[in-house]
Amino acid sequence: MDMKTADHRILLGNEAISRGLVEAGCQFMTAYPGTPSSEILPAVVEFRKELGLDLYAEWSTNEKVALETALAAAYSGKRAAVAMKQVGLNVAADPALSSAYIGVVGGLVLIVADDPGLHSSQTEQDSRLFALFSKLPALDPASPQEAKDMVALAFELSERHQIPVLLRPTVRVCHSEQSIECKAVAAPFRPADFEKNPRRWAATPRARMALHQQLNQKLAAIEKEFETWPGNxxxxxxxxxxxxxxxxxxxxxxxxxxxxxxxxxxxxxxxxxxxxxxxxxxxxxxxxxxxxxxxxxxxxxxxxxxxxxxxxxxxxxxxxxxxxxxxxxxxxxxxxxxxxxxxxxxxxxxxxxxxxxxxxxEAVAGMELPVRRPTFCPGCGHRSTFYSLRRAFPEAIFPGDIGCYTLGLNQGSVDTVHDMGASISMASGFFHAYAQDGKSPPIFATIGDGTFYHSGAAGLENAVYNGARFVLLVLDNGTTGMTGMQPTPEFGKTADGHAGGIVHLETLIRGCGISYLEHADPHDLATFQRKLLDALDHTRAENGGIAVVLARYACVTQLKGLGPDKTALPVEIHHGPHPRTPGTASALDAEWMPRHQDQLSPCAEACPAGNDIERLMTLAAADNWTDAASLIYAEHPFPSSLGRVCPHPCESKCNRGAYDDALSINAIERMAGDRGRSAATFATRGPASGKTVAIVGGGPSGLAAAYHLARLGHGVEIYEALPEIGGMLRWAITEYRLPANVLQRELEVFDALGIQLHTGVRLGRDMAWSELDRYDAVYLATGAWAQRRLKIAGEDLAGVHSGLDYLYQVRTGQAPELGARVAIVGGGNTAIDAARTARRKGAAVDVYYDVLLAIAEEIGTARDEGIIFHHATVPVGFEPGATGRLRLLLHDLAVPKPEAGKNSPVFSTGSSEADSILVCIGGDADLSYLEAQDLAVKGRLAVDAWGRTRQPRIFAGGDASSTGAGTVVGAINGGKRAAQAIHERLSGKTLDAPSLQLAAGPGIATAIAYGKATACPSPRASQAAAVPDAQAIKLQFFRKTPRTELRHRAPNDSIWNFDEVNFGLGSAEAAAEARERCFHCGVCTRCDICVNVCPSAAIKQVDGAYQIDAGKCTACRICAAECPRSAISMPQTGVCIACGYCTTWFECPSLVKGADGLVNIDRRTCIDCGMCIQVCAQGAIRAQEAGPMEIRT
Amino acid sequence: MKYQTVIAGVGGQGVLFAAKVFTEMARHKKLPVLGSQTFGMAQRGGSVMTHLKIGTFDSPLVCEGDADLLLGLDCTEAHRTLPYLRSRQNGKGAMCVVNTPSVHAFPDGRVADLLAEMGVTIHACNADAMALKMNNPQVANLVLLGFGSSREHFPFSYQEVRDATEALSGKAHRTANLDALERGRSL
CATH class of the missing domain: 3.40.50.920 (Rossmann fold)
Incomplete structure (x- = not known):
């Protein structure tokens, strides 16, 4: 070689082949990228530009079409070349074999690069054996220079014998560099000139036999030429x-x-x-x-x-x-x-x-250097995708595919890698194999965009056709990453810059028959996992099928950084002293280890009656209404009543409310009361204490106190002024909300408990205060029945009534006629009850109120029944109207009183007329029975939170007391508390108030006071109990499911009678509501997610409880972070504890583990994607300058 | 001249660029070059190695025990590649230029003894730290080249390395790349 004069360049073997192609006058080139062949086509394009050649080049969508496309060019007389890797030839096998028979006119060189040693391939196949099999002549170059020289010879051979020639370089030729002599283009370009010859180009089997004969003759002639081939x-x-x-x-x-x-x-x-x-x-x-x-x-x-x-x-x-x-x-x-x-x-x-x-x-082998396996680039979206898959679906089957994302293996979410496109066909196969046995494990197939265009669609079309069900993730980074960023059909960018068309992935996917196609971004792990779960749901839905999730994110290597839609989030890893047991090198102190520790659900905390709502949901879910009722009876005897009339603060606090709709707890309590055993069959009188308690007032508060005191063994007598016990439940709450027979069934328990009832006895009227002296304790729960005054003109006119009195009169059949038009004043539950009752009596009803405080559902029903609400409009005076009616002078509160009229007694903005007016603004307590007792402050019995008055023997609660009740459930709360305080006094035991309290909530768990004697001991109560909020719930584990609507009698039907309007839920519906919708916040349901996500297999379930193997536990805190319902207690340390989780499971190369096991960020490679923040459950990886960590426990 | 070099590193570290600098220098001197590179899967953070043979050779691969120079862009990968280094020949030992975070690149006693016995000259520097200091972690390969080429017995002079780097660098990176070489030289 005269290196001084010729144009010598240092070229890669693949580039040398490219140079050989252009010099030999190749006019047409197709290829599909694949190591070690990928650099050939791009180099051809470069030389084409350099030399100004008219050379067509394309990245074909797969090797089969590449060969077929190039064959047509060769049929037309042009010199054509095709390049692919060895396994690509398997895809192109069909056209390759026929091409040996049919041959070519212009030379065709089929370049197939082999990969001995499997540097980046699936098989060590020898393409020369494929040549033997297909009867194509094969050349085997020893060096880049020889490979280049062979190209021209191959074209000549191909044209001489009209047969394609296989040029087979191996990886060490393709990827070797050598000084290569570059020459000018030697062969002239030819115009396309396809000469029709159906006997050859469309040969039938008969004609093919002749072609086979000719092929054998060609090979014999070629062998002869090879005897003197310059390379031999x-x-x-x-x-x-x-x-x-x-x-x-x-x-x-x-x-x-x-x-x-x-x-x-x-x-x-x-x-x-x-x-x-x-x-x-x-x-x-x-x-x-x-x-x-x-x-x-x-x-x-x-x-x-x-x-x-x-x-x-x-x-x-x-x-x-x-x-x-x-x-x-x-x-x-x-x-x-x-x-x-x-x-x-x-x-x-x-x-x-x-x-x-x-x-x-030997010396180096002795050092046991860490094996450096390939991994996703720092910041690559694939990493989050596969990490999420493994975290959310540890038990799924993951058919994978070939491309960068094969590395999902590292994250444990690629189970199979076979050949290009096989992920989809195999997912289909796995589905049918399991479906045959009646099983349906979750199946998540993953395939890249390039591979999907290559051979994914065929498998998808087949899977849809044959009814398979699985989730397919198409990972679209907009390029063919592994082989060097070749374009895909998605953007219409072609290899040589000629005008191309666009094939949208979405269109292609939908074209395969897919109806479920969702986009998802794995950079937000929780939302991504949620979308995967939705997709899985689709595969299991009745009308479901294959769900495709298109995860689209830019290739960080192609962009040399984060995509334009992402913000850099520099992170830092916090190191520092962390809580290890003193004197031990490895173990964390026990308090920093995971502990399955139930917390208190927010619903239970919110319940004034102290219901163990989470447990109630578990029993309801199992359709076990007997135990469900017993669970409630441990706290109070009124599930059927409260299930109808409670304003259900539990539902307001339900974490589900922040997600879709709150759980229908109230209806489930009702079902437990209606369907379960009665309280009378549950509650038993405790061993007689010899003490007696007088309960004055047989309303819900008095009854709740009586219920518990009797069960605790005290002799209880109830004094009730009205003819029957029940209080507001019986007299004020209307029949169509709480039917009398339902209440009656619940009141039977008081007979069963041997409680003495003195009805029709009013303290102060029928008995003197002194008669209470013989009791060891007295509970005053006399309610607030005296109508509060409006303090406006005309309040005492005929036709103006107390709403509460009216409701009582309706119950007792003594109600006055109200006329055709009734006005209600007030916005509480009594106002709504009065309005709906008047409506049922045939009146047109208007409600005037300042603020609506009534239960929202009841207001809605009232509106449906045709009752008109006048918002923020209050009466300022009543006066006789024109036609014998009453006129209400009204003040629209939106209109301010004019300055001038400030002192004027009446300012009105309008008026209205009514035949009757029902005033429902709350009652006052009638405490005239107190005689000389100094127990009242501001008209109420002054009590502490446990109903204790200043006299040790006298207790009080309910609406008559300073704590007030407001609602039935509030009254029950007061009764329960007083019962505990009375029991403390009578038994001489000290009341352990904090142990009864449900965290910071109003309710108390009286069940605990009964110890083991009760059917349902409740360990949940403690002032210190933690209550998980909505942020603590891993929503991605829960499906969005709409709340089951309660059934109601139609308004047109309901306003004509007093039949119950709200039917609640059916028992199956109630069970399903509990089963499918309750999060069980803070309470372990043995769902095994902790077992499945534990990276060190340290958690196992033994006899229905979880055991943690301290020897295996790395304290990574993934179990606590992944517990869907926050039932694992484990505080965050906020510092790296060398658990190795991030380096093992997230495996970002920028997270580097030191010799001490602590992890540091490799700033050389980190691109600030910030994704690792979501990975460290100990909270050690945080955004820079994020400020002090909010520790989660 | 017959000179065999192994460049070892991790995918993404710029092993290919470092190799290009060598081939460019050989091309400039009109010396024949043969070499072999790693492509494909290993480029995603796996072990990457380039063999470079300058002079008259047929095989593109360096045999274990034949390399005159080992350029280690990563210390672990340099360890893995040590068996390629040759023993002293005609009184001349091989050379190892390595990027290392610690003072001793090869702290293992047995390895260190063997290196001494083979007469290998070791030039170690913390090119990563320098590159980080420059706020440009990508140029550690050039820091190391600048460092190595300014030591005695390196097959090419610093100026040759500089010229080749300048010729190969795109406009956007030229200044930073040359600066990295210079910083390396000063180490």
Missing amino acids: HAFFPAGTTQQRAPLGIVAAGVCYAYLKDQLASLGLADRLPLLKIATAYPLPRKLVGDFAGRCERLIVFEETDAAVELQVRLPIPVWGRLTGHIPSHGELTPGVIEKLLVSAAREAGLAANERPANRMQ
């Missing part, structure tokens, strides 16, 4: 010319290059004849035979299999893979070849200078 030489060292050499070496392809250097260093170059073979098929048998004639035996070195060796028929021994002299797998590197040569030479009786053992190799 025999070298006979001077010392071997006289006699037969003991060993002759046949070297094909790159092995020749290795041997040339190796023979010299082993001192064998002048002793062993060497035959270089560049034409692997058909083998020039005469050349080999002549060479063999001068050797006693041969050894064949070739990559990757035994293509040459198989074709050799000789009378002397031929050593190679077939004889076991050469290993049948793995790359023949110079080191391997050296060893094989030495042992072969020795076997042949020759001495060879063996290289001394490489002691450094």
Whole structure:
């Protein structure tokens, strides 16, 4: 080589091939990228630009279409080339075999790069054997220069014999660099000139037989040419010319290059004849035979299999893979070849200078260096995708595919990698295989955009057609990442810049018959996981099917950073002293370890009646209404009543409310009362204490106190002024909300408990205060029945009534006629009850109110029943109207009183008329019975939170007391509290108030006071109990499910009678509501998610409880972070504790574990994607300058 | 000239660029070059190695025990590649230029003894720290090249490395790349 004058460039083998192509006048090139062939087409495009050639180049969507496309160009007389990797040839096998028969007009070089040693491939297949099989001539270059030179020869051969020629470089040729001599373009370009010849181009089987015959003739002629092919030489060292050499070496392809250097260093170059073979098929048998004639035996070195060796028929021994002299797998590197040569030479009786053992190799092996496996680039969206998959679906089957995302293996969410596109077909296969057994494990297939265009659609179309169900994630980073950022059809950008069309992924996916196609961004792990769960739901829905999730994010390597839609979020890892047990090197102190520790659900905390609502939901979900009722009876005897009239603060606090709709707890309580056993069959009187308690007032507060005191063994007597007990439940709450028979059933428990009832006895009227002296304790719960005054003019006019009195009169059949038009004053529950009652009596009803305080559902029903509400409009006076009616002077509160009228007694903005007016603004307590007792402050009985008055023997609660009741459930709360305080006094035990309290909520758990004697001991109560809020719930684990609507009687039907309007839920509906919608906030449901997510398999379930193996637990806190309902207690340390979770499971190369196990950020590679923040459950990885951490427990 | 070099690093560290600098220098001197590179899967953070043979060779691969120079962009990968280094020949030992976070690049006693026995000259520096200091972690490869090429017996002079780097650098990175070489030289 004269390197001084020629244009020499240092080119990669693939670039040398490209140069060979353009110099040989190749006009048309197609390719599909794949290591080690990917650089050929881009280099062709570069040379095309450099030389100003009219050369068409395309990235085809797969190897089959690449070959077919190029074949048409060759049919038209042009020189064409196709490039692919060895496994790509499998995809192109069909056109390849036919192309041998049919042949070409213009030369066609099929470049197939093999990968001995599997640097980046699935198989070590030898494409020269494919050439044998398909009867295509195959060339095997030894170096980049030879590969380049071969291209021109291959075109000529191809055109001479009208057959495609396979050029097979191996990885060490493709990716070797060499000084290459570059020349000008030698061959002229030709116009397309397709000559019709159906007998050839569309040959039928009969015609194909003739073509096969011709093919055999062509191969015979080609073999003859190969005998003198410039790349085939025999070298006979001077010392071997006289006699037969003991060993002759046949070297094909790159092995020749290795041997040339190796023979010299082993001192064998002048002793062993060497035959270089560049034409692997058909083998020039005469050349080999002549060479063999001068050797006693041969050894064949070739990559990757035994293509040459198989074709050799000789009378002397031929050593190679077939004889076991050469290993049948793995790359023949110079080191391997050296060893094989030495042992072969020795076997042949020759001495060879063996290289001394490489002691450094042993020394380094002894260091056990960490294996550096390939991983996703820092910031790559694939990492989050696969991480999320593993976290959310640890038990799913994950068929994977081929591309960068094969590395999802590292995250444990790629289970199969077979061939391009197989993820989809295999997902389909897994589905049907399990479906056959009636099983449906979650299946998540993953495929990249490039691979989907390559061969995904065919599998998807098949899966849809055959009714498979699985989730397919198409990971769209807009490029073919692994092979070097080749464009995909998504953007219409072509290899050589010619105008292309766009194939939208969405269109293609939908075109395969997919109706469920959602986009998701894995950078937000929780939302992403939620979308995956939605997709999984679709695969299981009645009308569901395959769900496709399109995860679209830019390739960070292509962009050299985060995509434009992402904000850099620099992170820092906090190190510092962390809570280890003193004196131990590894163990964290027990309080920092995970503990399955139930918390208190917010619903239960909110319930004034102290219901164990979470547990109630568990029993309801199991359709176990008997135990559900018993659970409630441990706290109070009124589930049927409260299930109808309670304003349900529990539902307001339901964490589900922040997600879709609050759980229908009230209706479930009702179902427990209606469907379960009655309280009378549950509650029993406790062992007699010998103490007596008088309860004054048989309303809900008095009854709740009586219920518990009797169960605690005290002798209870109730004094009730009205003819029957029940209080507001009976007299004020209307029949159509709480039917009398329902209440009656609940009141039976008081007889069952042996409580003495004195009805029709009013304290102060029918009995003197002094008569209470004989009781050990007295509970005053006399209510607030006296109508509060409006303090406006006309309040005492005929036709103005107390709403509460009216409701009582309706119940007792003594109600006055109200006329055709009734006005209600007030916005509380009594106002609504009065309004709806008047409506049922046939009146048109208007409600005037300042603020609406009534239960929202009841207001809605009232509106439906035709009642008119006048918002923020209050009466300022009543006066006789024109036609015998009453006139209401009204003040619209939105209109301010004019300055001038400030002192004027009446300012009105309008008026209205009514036949009657019902005033429902709350009652006052009538405490005239107190006589001289100094127990009242501001008209109410002054009490503490436990109903204790200033007299130790006297207790009070309900509406008559200073704590007030307001609602039935509030009254029950007061009764329960007073019962505990009275019991404390009577039993001499100290009231352990904090132990009864439900965190910071109003309710108390009286069940605890009964100890083991109760059916449902409740360990949930404690002032210190933690209450998980909505942020503590992992919403991604829960499906959005709408609240089951309660059924109501239609308004048109309901306003004509007093029948119950609200039917509640059916028992199956109530059970389903509890089963499918309750989060069970803070309470372990044995869902096993902790077991599945634990990276060190430290958690197992034993006898219905979880055990944590302290030896395995790394304290990574993933179990606590992933518990859907926050039932695992484990405080965050806020510092790196060397658990290794992030480096093992998230495996970002920018998170580097030091020798001490602590993790640091490798600032060299970190691109500030910030995703690792979401990964560290200990909270050690935080955004820079994020401020102090909010510790979660 | 017959010179065999192994460049070892991790995918994404710029092993390919460092190799290009060598081939460019050889091309400039009109010396034949043969080399072999790693592409594909390993480029995603795996072990990456480039073999470079300057002079008349046929095989693109360096045999273990034959390398004259090991350029280690990463200390762990340098360890893995140590078996490629040759022993002293005609009184001349091989050379190892390595990027290391710690003072001793090869603290293992047995490895250190062998290196001494083989007569390998070790030039170690913390190129990463320098590159980070420059706020440009990508240029650690050039810091190391600047460092190595300014030591005695490096096959090319600092100026040759500088010229080749300048010729290969795109406009956007040229100044930073040359600055990295200079910083390396000063280490």
